[in-house]
Amino acid sequence: MSGATLYGLCSAALVGLGLFGAIVHPQPLRKLLAFNLLGGGVFLQFGVIARRGAAAGMGGDPVPQAMVITGIVVAFSATALAVALLLRLYEVSGSATLSTETPMSSDGKGGGR
Amino acid sequence: MTAALVLDAGLALLVLVMAVWTVAAGPAFSAVVGFVTFGLLLSLVWVRLAAVDVALTEAAIGSGVTGALLIAASARLRPTESRTAAERPGPVLHVAAGALAVLVSAGLAALVLLPAGSAPTLAPAAAVHLPELDVGNAVTAVLLAYRSLDTLLEKVVLLLALVGVWSLAPDRFWGGAPVLRTDTPPGRELTLLARLLPPVGIVVGIYILWVGAKAPGGAFQGAAILAAMWLLVMIAGLRATPEIGRRRLRLVLVAGPAVFLVVGFAGFALPNGFLSYPEGFAKPLIIVIEVVLTLSIAAILGLLVAGPPEREKRP
Numbered sequence: 001m002s003g004a005t006l007y008g009l010c011s012a013a014l015v016g017l018g019l020f021g022a023i024v025h026p027q028p029l030r031k032l033l034a035f036n037l038l039g040g041g042v043f044l045q046f047g048v049i050a051r052r053g054a055a056a057g058m059g060g061d062p063v064p065q066a067m068v069i070t071g072i073v074v075a076f077s078a079t080a081l082a083v084a085l086l087l088r089l090y091e092v093s094g095s096a097t098l099s100t101e102t103p104m105s106s107d108g109k110g111g112g113r
Numbered sequence: 114m115t116a117a118l119v120l121d122a123g124l125a126l127l128v129l130v131m132a133v134w135t136v137a138a139g140p141a142f143s144a145v146v147g148f149v150t151f152g153l154l155l156s157l158v159w160v161r162l163a164a165v166d167v168a169l170t171e172a173a174i175g176s177g178v179t180g181a182l183l184i185a186a187s188a189r190l191r192p193t194e195s196r197t198a199a200e201r202p203g204p205v206l207h208v209a210a211g212a213l214a215v216l217v218s219a220g221l222a223a224l225v226l227l228p229a230g231s232a233p234t235l236a237p238a239a240a241v242h243l244p245e246l247d248v249g250n251a252v253t254a255v256l257l258a259y260r261s262l263d264t265l266l267e268k269v270v271l272l273l274a275l276v277g278v279w280s281l282a283p284d285r286f287w288g289g290a291p292v293l294r295t296d297t298p299p300g301r302e303l304t305l306l307a308r309l310l311p312p313v314g315i316v317v318g319i320y321i322l323w324v325g326a327k328a329p330g331g332a333f334q335g336a337a338i339l340a341a342m343w344l345l346v347m348i349a350g351l352r353a354t355p356e357i358g359r360r361r362l363r364l365v366l367v368a369g370p371a372v373f374l375v376v377g378f379a380g381f382a383l384p385n386g387f388l389s390y391p392e393g394f395a396k397p398l399i400i401v402i403e404v405v406l407t408l409s410i411a412a413i414l415g416l417l418v419a420g421p422p423e424r425e426k427r428p
Binding site for chain 2: 002004005006007008009010011012013014015016017018019020021024025026027028029030032033036037040042043044045046047048050051052053054055058059061062063065066067068070071072073074075076077078079080081082083084085086087088090095096097099104113
């Protein structure tokens with residue numbers, strides 16, 4: 001087994017972990033974190049493919065590597081937008097829940113604000 | 114050989130441990146700290162995969178700038194945590210989600226383990242034109258020459274995300290400045306750091322941009338370091354956050370994509386199509402584009418972390 005294969009298995013596990021977290025966590029911020037883990041796993045799998053394509057004196061195929069760089073930057077912009085949306089939701093509604101039911105409010109903040 | 118394999122196994126294990134921590138940790142703040150650690154470990158993995166350019170980007174943007182953004186968000190959302198945590202789904206969904214995750218992971222693992230014959234690669238094709246471009250770093254060549262359209266569109270995505278963030282501002286704050294909140298008022302240590310670090314950071318950022326033509330580095334990585342220095346100065350309160358309505362600021366933001374587009378359209382008139390560089394001018398053009406892009410990306414990254422304006426415009 002080579003190092004690249006090990007990291008390939010690691011990336012597969014990361015995708016699964018991220019997927020599980022994004023489904024199970026009720027807090028939007030935690031979903032966002034889990035989604036970023038999932039993305040990290042996908043990027044890493046791409047990196048393993050790039051490493052296996054080492055040729056022409058290069059340690060890896062530069063095309064997938066460049067795509068991953070682009071991907072990391074795009075993932076960051078999407079995360080920034082999601083965080084801004086979430087903070088705005090908190091500002092407007094006083095809570096940060098994705099639940100469609102009106103939260104059973106003990107502090108009178110839920111629902112009709 | 115075996116020592117390297119042990120190192121790889123240990124690193125992969127550490128990455129997985131931090132990922133589990135990020136998903137399983139109780140308070141959101143701990144999870145974010147776990148995520149930042151995960152990102153830094155992941156950048157070491159990228160070094161082991163001979164992708165140092167990606168490692169720099171992961172450390173600077175994937176872990177650093179994203180971490181700054183998420184730490185600030187988790188601090189502001191702390192009051193909501195106990196209430197939303199109570200909405201945890203039942204055991205049935207837990208089992209179903211776990212089964213789905215295991216299935217997806219197993220599928221991906223099978224793809225990794227199956228003998229794929231010879232792996233596909235574009236490395237020889239990328240290497241052929243490097244002397245012509247006079248660029249030694251193949252990843253930079255892919256980003257700014259072979260697949261420059263991707264890079265251009267990515268800049269547009271960054272700008273669109275910023276427009277999206279700004280559009281969440283309440284009407285009365287439009288044209289005003291964002292507010293960078295800290296848990297405690299900036300102390301003397303932070304002020305000292307914000308005075309000492311930026312001169313070094315700016316030099317390192319510019320160096321990483323410059324060296325990107327022939328060694329790992331480039332516009333994104335340099336820009337992330339510059340953005341971090343700017344944020345540090347703003348968080349310490351040494352410089353005010355900029356008002357988003359200022360024309361100079363907006364010029365900096367669009368300069369990168371605009372120069373890229375001008376060079377792109379000039380490709381129609383001179384060589385043979387959109388985004389193709391005239392012979393012999395590839396290297397200077399790439400450098401001009403990279404320098405302007407770096408400024409724009411640094412400004413956009415900093416403003417994305419700062420968030421929508423929360424202070425009224427000064428008259």
